[in-house]
Amino acid sequence: MSEEKAIDLLINSYFNRDNELFINSLNKLIKNSQLKIKANKKFYEINKVYDSSSIKEEKDVSIREVPLVRKKWLTQSLKKGSNSLYLNPDIKEKVFELEKIYINRKSIQRKGLLVPNKVILVGDPGGGKTTLANKIISDVGANLISCNISQMISSALGETGKNIHKLFSKLKDGDALFLDEFDALATVRFHDSNDIGEMRRIVNVLLQEMDTLSDDILLIAATNYSRKIDPAILRRFSFEIYLPKPTKNERFKYIDYFLERFYIKDNKKVIATVVNLTENYSYSELENLLNDYTINKLYKNKEENLLSYFVKNLQIRNQLNDTVMNKWLMEKKISITTLSMILGISRYKLSDKLKKESDKS
DSSP: OOHHHHHHHHHHHHHTTOHHHHHHHHHHHHHHHTOOOOOOGGGTOTTSOOOGGGSOOOTTOOTTTOGGGOHHHHOOOOOBTTBOOOOOHHHHHHHHHHHHHHHTHHHHHHTTOOOOOEEEEEEOTTSSHHHHHHHHHHHHTOEEEEEEGGGTOOSSTTHHHHHHHHHHHTOOTTEEEEEESGGGGGSOOOSSTTHHHHHHHHHHHHHHHHHTOOTTSEEEEEESOGGGSOHHHHTTOSEEEEEOOOOHHHHHHHHHHHHHHTTOOOOHHHHHHHHHHTTTOOHHHHHHHHHHHHHHHHHSOOOOOHHHHHHHHHHHTTSOOHHHHHHHHHHTTOOHHHHHHHHTSOHHHHHHHHHHHHHHO
């Protein structure tokens, strides 16, 4: 069996979750290549999330010779710095299919089929689009080329189209182009009478570049407003992945994991209460809150927990006065005991305080 076929078999067993076939294929490939590395289930159990630091590599392993042993292919973590995403099963399945298709693109090409290598990520700001794009690009082992569309737009006639063509012409097989703020192309407005004509020329240039894009290049676009994008452009994307704001369960996992990384032992009830109070928060907003709290905890030696820190900072920013805060927290069904802990006053004084505030309203 040729090395190319052996690698194809290894890749297919990995994505088909065939553990026995994976180990056998990997052992054969290792034996043929005279590489000294031990197969480990952590390399291919795709349903689990692993920290890349937990995957050990032998010093004498040539990473270039065994692609599937590369950390950036096999780490299922969605981490970028301190950031992590907890995606729902539907999104995970779409990401899995996209990665599977791209990694197996040579097999698809040999059958004379077109490789669906274009994906658009849609979601609110701070929802994890950039993190997910980096995760996908890392998993498939592509070379990241990142560009913010807004930086390519020019008021000079024809200049934007030239910038787009110049960007695409520099791409090489194995590259992954990430275009952030992709909707900016559909909201461009110029200050002369050629507005409509210029916009159409830009769209046509982009369509042409997308249509002629090599199957070996992965295109990932990100947008907050997909409805602003020209329908003809949207149709070119094989995958559309919508990233909603994290659910209650996802917020809990995110917060718990973040604090655990820094050995902060907040009570689970405290975390659960913060989860209730952060409804509609994005991952970015949660990260900012947790980052500030962790610094406050580790470097300022503050004894307060996450819940008290969160409420105190809302008060400092004048987003909550006493009356509004009491009403707000009661609507969230937070107990008087928990509330007394937040405010740092006794349960009895708090009961009296709430009664007075209730009488005022």
